Amino acid sequence: MTKYIIITGGVVSSIGKGITSASIGRILRTYGLKVGAIKIDPYLNWDSGTLNPYQHGEVFVTYDGMETDLDLGHYERFLDVELPGMSNITTGKVYQSVIDKERKGDFLGACVQIIPHITDEIKEMIRKIPESDDYDVVLVELGGTVGDIESQPFLEALRQLRNEEGHENLMFVHVTFVPYLGAAGEFKTKPTQHSTKELRSTGIIPDMIVCRSEKPITKSLKEKIANFCDVPEFAVINTPNATTIYEVPLIMEKENVGEYVNKRLNLNLTINPSNLDNWKKTVESIKKDSPEVTIGVIGKYIELEDSYISIKEALIHGAAANGIKVNVEFINSDVDSLDEKKLSKLNGILIPGGFGERGIEGKLEAVEYAIVNNIPIFGICLGMHMMVIQFARRNGLEKANSSEFGEKLKSPVIDMMEEQKKIKNMGGTMRLGAYECKISPDSLAKAAYKEDTVYERHRHRYEFNNDYKEKLTSHGLKLSGTSPDDFLIEIVELDDHPWFLGCQFHPEFKSRPDRPHPLFVSFVKAAYDTQYSKN
The missing domain is CATH 3.40.50.300 (P-loop containing nucleotide triphosphate hydrolases)
Structure with missing residues (x-):
């Protein structure tokens, strides 16, 4: 009983x-x-x-x-x-x-x-x-x-x-x-x-x-x-x-x-x-004091750290698995709060999920900084959207944006999912829960997961717009994770960067202190290795 x-x-x-x-x-x-x-x-x-x-x-x-x-x-x-x-x-x-x-x-x-x-x-x-x-x-x-x-x-x-x-x-x-x-x-x-x-x-x-x-x-x-x-x-x-x-x-x-x-x-x-x-x-292992690595979480709800509690815990798990301590710095994504002095102290940048236009330009600036300065960067859900938008703007699509932030865009590289367009109610209507993701060989994701197929949890209405797939991949964007039918883009990467990975899903929800999520383990390790190589 x-x-x-x-x-x-x-x-x-x-x-x-x-x-x-x-x-x-x-x-x-x-x-x-x-x-x-x-x-x-x-x-x-x-x-x-x-x-x-x-x-x-x-x-x-x-x-x-x-x-x-x-x-x-x-x-x-x-x-x-x-x-x-x-x-x-x-x-x-x-x-x-x-x-x-x-x-x-x-x-x-x-x-x-x-x-x-x-x-x-x-x-x-x-x-x-x-x-x-x-x-x-x-x-x-x-x-x-x-x-x-x-x-x-x-x-x-x-x-x-x-x-x-x-x-x-x-x-x-x-x-x-x-x-x-x-x-x-x-x-x-x-x-x-x-x-x-x-x-x-x-x-x-x-x-x-x-x-x-x-x-x-x-x-x-x-x-x-x-x-x-x-x-x-x-x-x-x-x-x-x-x-x-x-x-x-x-x-x-x-x-x-x-x-x-x-x-x-x-x-x-x-x-x-x-x-x-x-x-x-x-x-x-979690209480270990050194060596240290500093990760900046670029978000707009930073006044209440519980807004990103699973991300913070997943970073702690990933650091412990690498035998290091992580210092998590919450940085307001409003443009006025982002300056190079803050970003220069970071060994890695994480852009979490979220909704709405406020703070978007600051997140895009963070992506740009990570690309230019070869700082490992991890984008989750909206964070992946920011990575795709900024990459597109750097490669011929200066007006690239997400249709979440405006209508009649010239280059909507992120667009609303087709099945979401007729939905009127807000609650419980997004793409929610665990879905299958197929991992490409010879990718960061494959090296981290060591599996060909994974199941990850989603919470979103917008997605990578396949109309821009050929344009963006021709400039070097790697689509390393997809739905089983290859239609939905789940993970994007860049090969010519120390660690650049964005995922449409929320891996933080599956991380455990004694079984950390592979992507967080890989990201924290890259942040530490990059710091070590610079020193």
Whole structure:
């Protein structure tokens, strides 16, 4: 029977519920369990696809084409799994499903209410995950904080789920923040006490409290929290700020989290801490201080680094695989922010995906700088478009551009996909999810992947315009990755450059700390080798 671990949060948002959930899952996975994960987002949006990155960070795309919360990226990276899109539950999905059922007459004329119809739908969606795969444990993270109005139906559904599944099959983990007041010179536990009280008022009693803090808290503070929150002292877990998020499973395992979960859920596991040895080696490689390489990410959402969280993590993975440390510099792509002084400090340039015209000229300038100065450059989705446009402008098509940025262009080397032209709705209508890509021999991509065919995740409406294929290839642009029928261009390269590769897909979504993506490994190595050769 599938076991459930429900993770709630209190005090403040963005305290690390996702990392806590993923870390618990990583610990359980090293014990041989098959672990799945669910992220509940209480907003009314159907999915994350139309959310502004400034508000919610990056949009993570699953293999089956769902635009989801970024925490699914953390789950996939820590658990080394590919989660289905239904692992992201939103209020919008729940209410739409219930209304659709009501319109079909499924409720036989009943007055449709929050309880039982909405709560039953939430429980049904949660249970679909273990039904879809044979998971031993499913992690369920509830977004937001306890006390949020929009979270109340979910808390009630989770309370009911505990009663229906049984005490031995479901446990609650509450993540809180323990602030340190410099003026008083001490930590304060009152926010945790109030947050736990708020949770208990919904009928949910936490089995474990994870206390986030800037620095480690003392044993006496744990005792105080245990007494006031009515949990065993050994179930009060402290996760102070770590050097890297990948260190959190090691911190939690030192506090015997795996052993406690094993007993609480009657998992009957043979606990062997040495199972985390491989993970520990990965963490040590990520924490390496030298040698260093500096990669510039040229984007327009740099004020919130979570907008590019998967790219940043994939660069870290690629650097660790090469035995080096990567310094990621986020550079605003607005033209005024781009100057040679900033670019000259970079060993490599990465242009990520995105939408809209703002910041485009700055990205094109970055491509030009990389070409002229032989700096390794990696373009992802929109980044590939920038590479194609700038290459075209350098080779006889001075007005080259993308039809995303204007109509009636003279040289639309990037154009809207044919099947996208009749679509009116914005949400969930792009080319989404994993598609097959055929790799050409004697290419950077082939050297990196060491495979002839790969499957990568997409999120785009615009593509390389085949009307310009002959013109651009005649000037040296190599089309090294295509759809199986050779129609869609997936990867472009330049042979006479240290490392110039653009891809239409998003490889960052498949990178793992202990299984880094080949393109990121190759790119970071090229950036370091280029730096070494110059020195």
